[in-house]
Amino acid sequence: MRKHVESELTPDNHRMEAFSDGVFAIVVTIMVLEIRIPDTLAFGTDRAVLGDFVTYLGTYALSFLVIVNLWTSHHYLLFTVSNPARTTLWFNSLLLFTVTLVPVATRFLGMHPTSPRAAAAYGSVAAVCTAAFMLLRSHAARTTRNDVHRGIHRRVIRRTWVFLAIYIASVPLAFANIWLAWVCFVIVPPMLFLPVIRIPLNEAHGMHRQVLERSCP
Amino acid sequence: MRKHVESELTPDNHRMEAFSDGVFAIVVTIMVLEIRIPDTLAFGTDRAVLGDFVTYLGTYALSFLVIVNLWTSHHYLLFTVSNPARTTLWFNSLLLFTVTLVPVATRFLGMHPTSPRAAAAYGSVAAVCTAAFMLLRSHAARTTRNDVHRGIHRRVIRRTWVFLAIYIASVPLAFANIWLAWVCFVIVPPMLFLPVIRIPLNEAHGMHRQVLERSCP
Amino acid sequence: MRKHVESELTPDNHRMEAFSDGVFAIVVTIMVLEIRIPDTLAFGTDRAVLGDFVTYLGTYALSFLVIVNLWTSHHYLLFTVSNPARTTLWFNSLLLFTVTLVPVATRFLGMHPTSPRAAAAYGSVAAVCTAAFMLLRSHAARTTRNDVHRGIHRRVIRRTWVFLAIYIASVPLAFANIWLAWVCFVIVPPMLFLPVIRIPLNEAHGMHRQVLERSCP
Amino acid sequence: MRKHVESELTPDNHRMEAFSDGVFAIVVTIMVLEIRIPDTLAFGTDRAVLGDFVTYLGTYALSFLVIVNLWTSHHYLLFTVSNPARTTLWFNSLLLFTVTLVPVATRFLGMHPTSPRAAAAYGSVAAVCTAAFMLLRSHAARTTRNDVHRGIHRRVIRRTWVFLAIYIASVPLAFANIWLAWVCFVIVPPMLFLPVIRIPLNEAHGMHRQVLERSCP
Numbered sequence: 007m008r009k010h011v012e013s014e015l016t017p018d019n020h021r022m023e024a025f026s027d028g029v030f031a032i033v034v035t036i037m038v039l040e041i042r043i044p045d046t047l048a049f050g051t052d053r054a055v056l057g058d059f060v061t062y063l064g065t066y067a068l069s070f071l072v073i074v075n076l077w078t079s080h081h082y083l084l085f086t087v088s089n090p091a092r093t094t095l096w097f098n099s100l101l102l103f104t105v106t107l108v109p110v111a112t113r114f115l116g117m118h119p120t121s122p123r124a125a126a127a128y129g130s131v132a133a134v135c136t137a138a139f140m141l142l143r144s145h146a147a148r149t150t151r152n153d154v155h156r157g158i159h160r161r162v163i164r165r166t167w168v169f170l171a172i173y174i175a176s177v178p179l180a181f182a183n184i185w186l187a188w189v190c191f192v193i194v195p196p197m198l199f200l201p202v203i204r205i206p207l208n209e210a211h212g213m214h215r216q217v218l219e220r221s222c223p
Numbered sequence: 224m225r226k227h228v229e230s231e232l233t234p235d236n237h238r239m240e241a242f243s244d245g246v247f248a249i250v251v252t253i254m255v256l257e258i259r260i261p262d263t264l265a266f267g268t269d270r271a272v273l274g275d276f277v278t279y280l281g282t283y284a285l286s287f288l289v290i291v292n293l294w295t296s297h298h299y300l301l302f303t304v305s306n307p308a309r310t311t312l313w314f315n316s317l318l319l320f321t322v323t324l325v326p327v328a329t330r331f332l333g334m335h336p337t338s339p340r341a342a343a344a345y346g347s348v349a350a351v352c353t354a355a356f357m358l359l360r361s362h363a364a365r366t367t368r369n370d371v372h373r374g375i376h377r378r379v380i381r382r383t384w385v386f387l388a389i390y391i392a393s394v395p396l397a398f399a400n401i402w403l404a405w406v407c408f409v410i411v412p413p414m415l416f417l418p419v420i421r422i423p424l425n426e427a428h429g430m431h432r433q434v435l436e437r438s439c440p
Numbered sequence: 441m442r443k444h445v446e447s448e449l450t451p452d453n454h455r456m457e458a459f460s461d462g463v464f465a466i467v468v469t470i471m472v473l474e475i476r477i478p479d480t481l482a483f484g485t486d487r488a489v490l491g492d493f494v495t496y497l498g499t500y501a502l503s504f505l506v507i508v509n510l511w512t513s514h515h516y517l518l519f520t521v522s523n524p525a526r527t528t529l530w531f532n533s534l535l536l537f538t539v540t541l542v543p544v545a546t547r548f549l550g551m552h553p554t555s556p557r558a559a560a561a562y563g564s565v566a567a568v569c570t571a572a573f574m575l576l577r578s579h580a581a582r583t584t585r586n587d588v589h590r591g592i593h594r595r596v597i598r599r600t601w602v603f604l605a606i607y608i609a610s611v612p613l614a615f616a617n618i619w620l621a622w623v624c625f626v627i628v629p630p631m632l633f634l635p636v637i638r639i640p641l642n643e644a645h646g647m648h649r650q651v652l653e654r655s656c657p
Numbered sequence: 658m659r660k661h662v663e664s665e666l667t668p669d670n671h672r673m674e675a676f677s678d679g680v681f682a683i684v685v686t687i688m689v690l691e692i693r694i695p696d697t698l699a700f701g702t703d704r705a706v707l708g709d710f711v712t713y714l715g716t717y718a719l720s721f722l723v724i725v726n727l728w729t730s731h732h733y734l735l736f737t738v739s740n741p742a743r744t745t746l747w748f749n750s751l752l753l754f755t756v757t758l759v760p761v762a763t764r765f766l767g768m769h770p771t772s773p774r775a776a777a778a779y780g781s782v783a784a785v786c787t788a789a790f791m792l793l794r795s796h797a798a799r800t801t802r803n804d805v806h807r808g809i810h811r812r813v814i815r816r817t818w819v820f821l822a823i824y825i826a827s828v829p830l831a832f833a834n835i836w837l838a839w840v841c842f843v844i845v846p847p848m849l850f851l852p853v854i855r856i857p858l859n860e861a862h863g864m865h866r867q868v869l870e871r872s873c874p
C-alpha cells in the first residue's frame with residue numbers, strides 16, 4: 007500500500023534537473039551581461055582600460071569553469087537520485103542559492119582584482135558553494151540504495167574536503183597577499199580533472215575501479 | 224472516438240513544466256542581477272553602505288525562499304495534472320505572471336526596507352502569488368480523477384488560506400508598524416516545512432496519511 | 441533503406457521544444473527587468489510618476505498575454521510536428537526571432553504610451569510575430585500526414601488572418617488616433633479564447649468537432 | 658561487469674542537451690536586452706539616431722542567425738552522442754563558453770559598426786566558436802560507433818574549415834577595409850543552407866546520400 011501511494015506521490019527527478027539546469031545556465035550566462043568591451047577601445051588605444059577588460063574576462067572565464075564544474079558534478083550526482091524526496095529538493099535549492107551568488111562575487115573581483123576584500127568575498131562564495139554541494143552529496147550518499155553509487159559519493163566527498171580547505175584558506179590569504187588567493191582560485195578547477203584518489207589496490211574489481219575513476223564524479 | 228481524438232489533441236504536461244521551470248529559474252536568477260557589492264567596499268569601509276548591501280542580500284534570500292517554495296509546490300502539483308487542458312494552461316500562466324512580479328517588489332523592498340509602501344507592495348505581490356497558486360490548485364482538485372490527489376489538494380488549500388491571510392494582513396500592518404510586516408514575510412516560508420495539518424485520526428490508512436504528510440504538497 | 445537512414449538522422453522535436461520554451465520563458469521574464477517601482481514612490485507621492493508606472497505595468501501585462509498566447513499555440517502546434525525537418529527548425533527560428541523583438545517594442549510603448557510611433561512599432565512587431573506564426577503553421581499543415589491535424593491547422597490559420605489584419609490596421613490607426621491603436625492591441629488577446637470558428641454543421645462528427653473547438657489551437 | 662558499471666554511471670545526453678539549450682536560448686535572448694529604441698525617436702525625428710538603431714538591429718539579426726545555426730548543428734550533433742563521456746561534456750562546455758562571448762562582440766560591433774577593431778573582435782569570436790564546434794564534432798566522430806554518423810561528421814567538418822577560414826580572414830581584412838569584414842560575416846550564414854558538399858557519385862547509395870545531404874548536419 008505504502009509503496010503504491012509513494013509512487014503516486016513522488017515525481018521522478020526530471021523537473022529538479024530541469025530547474026537546476028535553468029538556474030546553472032542563467033547564472034553562467036548573466037555574468038556575460040556585465041562584460042562590455044570598453045567603447046574607448048573602438049578607435050583609441052588605452053592600455054589601462056584594455057588591461058582591466060582582459061582581467062575582467064579572465065575572472066569570468068574562471069567563474070565559468072567553476073560553475074561548469076559544479077554543473078557537471080550535479081549532472082552525475084542527480085543521476086544517482088532518481089526519485090528525490092522533499093529533503094533532496096531542499097538541499098538542491100540551498101546549492102542553487104549559493105550558486106546564484108557566484109556572479110555577484112565574480113563582478114566584484116573582476117572590477118577590483120587587487121582588492122583583498124574582493125578576493126575574500128570570492129573565496130567565501132566558492133567555499134559556500136563547495137560546502138552546499140557536499141551537503142547535497144552526503145545526503146545522496148545517505149539515501150541511495152545503490153552501493154556502487156554510495157561508494158563513489160563517499161570518495162568524492164573525501165576529495166572535496168581538499169577543495170573546501172583551499173577555498174577557506176583563500177580568505178585569510180587574500181589579506182596576507184592577494185596573489186596567494188588568486189593561486190587558490192586558479193588551482194582548484196584543474197584539480198577536478200584528476201581522477202578520484204585511488205583506494206588500496208588489494209580491492210577486488212580493478213577494472214571496475216578504473217571505470218569509476220574515469221567516468222564518475 | 225472522442226477519446227481517440229482527445230489523445231491526438233491534448234499533449235502531456237511536459238512542456239508546461241519546461242516553460243514554468245524556465246520562468247521560475249529566470250525569476251529566481253534575475254534578482255541577482257540587481258545585487259552588486261558596492262564598489263566603495265573594495266578598499267574603504269562604509270558601514271551604512273555595507274548595511275544596505277546586507278539588507279538587500281537578506282531580501283533576496285527571502286524572495287529566493289518564497290519562489291523556491293512556489294516551485295516545489297508547483298512541481299508536486301503538476302505531477303498530478305498529467306494531461307493539462309487549455310484552462311490549466313491559463314491558470315498556470317496567471318500564476319507565472321504573478322511570480323514575475325516578485326523581483327519587482329523584491330528590488331523595491333530591498334532598496335527601501337523601512338518604507339511602509341515597499342512592504343505593502345511586497346505583501347500584495349506575495350498575496351497575489353499565493354492566491355494564483357490556490358486557483359491553480361483548486362482547478363487541479365476539480366479536474367483530477369485521482370481521489371488521493373484530490374484529497375491532498377483540498378487539505379493543502381485549507382492550509383494555504385493561512386498563508387494568504389498572513390500576506391494580506393501584512394499590507395495594513397506595514398503602515399501601522401513596518402516590523403510587523405517583516406515578521407509576516409519571515410514566518411511564512413518556515414511554516415511550509417510543517418507537515419500538512421492532520422485530519423481526524425479515525426480515518427483508516429494511518430501510514431498512508433503519514434506518507435502524504437511527509438511527501439506531498 | 442531510406443526510412444532507416446532517416447530515423448537515424450532526424451531527431452524528434454524534443455530539443456526544438458526545449459529551445460523554444462527557453463526563449464519564450466526568457467522573453468517573458470526579461471521584460472520584468474525593465475519594470476522598476478520608481479524610488480520616489482517609496483516615501484513621497486507623485487501622481488505623474490505613479491501613473492507612468494501603472495501604464496508601464498499594463499503594457500507589460502499586455503505583452504505577457506501576447507507571448508503566453510503564442511507559447512500556448514506553439515505548444516499545440518509542435519505537438520503535431522513530431523519529427524521536425526530542417527525547414528521546420530528554420531520557420532521556428534524565424535518565429536523566435538520575431539518574438540524576441542516583443543520586449544523591445546513593449547519597452548518603447550510602455551515608456552511612451554501616447555506616441556503614435558511607439559504604437560506603430562508595437563503593432564508592427566505584433567503583426568510580424570503573427571505572420572511568422574502563420575508561416576510555421578502553414579508549413580506544419582503542408583507536412584503533416586495526419587488529416588485531423590491538417591484540418592485544424594487550416595481553420596486556425598483562417599482565424600489568424602483576422603488577428604493579423606487587426607495588428608496591421610493598428611499601424612496607420614496609431615497616427616490617426618492613438619487610442620484606436622490601443623483598442624486593437626487590447627481586443628486581440630481575448631479573441632483567442634473564442635472557440636475556432638464553426639464549420640457547416642452538416643459535417644459528420646459533431647462531438648468530434650466540439651472537442652476540436654475546445655481543445656485545439 | 659564493466660559494461661554494467663558503465664551503464665550505472667554514465668547518464669544519457671538529456672541534461673547536456675537541456676543545459677546547452679538553456680545557454681543558447683539565454684545567449685540569443687540577452688542580446689535583446691541591449692536593444693532599445695532611442696527615446697528621442699518617440700516624438701522627434703533624428704536620422705542619425707535612427708540609422709544607429711537600424712544598424713544595431715541588423716547586427717543583432719546577424720548574431721541571432723549565427724547562434725541559431727550553431728544551435729541547429731548542435732541539435733543534430735548531440736543526437737549522435739547518446740551517452741556522452743566526461744570528455745564530451747568538456748568539449749561541449751568549451752563550445753558554450755565561446756558562444757557566451759557572442760553577445761559581447763555583437764554589442765561592440767553594433768555600437769561601432771565602422772570600427773576595424775570591433776569587426777576584428779567579432780570575427781575572432783566567430784572563428785573561436787567555429788573552432789570549438791569543430792573540436793566537439795571531431796570528438797564525436799572519433800567516439801561514435803555508428804559509421805553513417807561518422808561519415809557525416811567528417812564531411813561536415815571538411816565544409817566547416819571553409820567557414821573557419823572566412824572568419825579568420827575577416828580579422829586582417831577588417832583593418833584593410835571594414836566592408837570586406839562585413840561581407841565575410843554576412844556570407845557565412847546563408848552558406849550553411851547549402852547541402853553538404855557532394856562526394857564522388859560512383860558511391861553506392863545514391864538516395865542514401867541525398868537524404869544525408871538534405872537532412873543532416
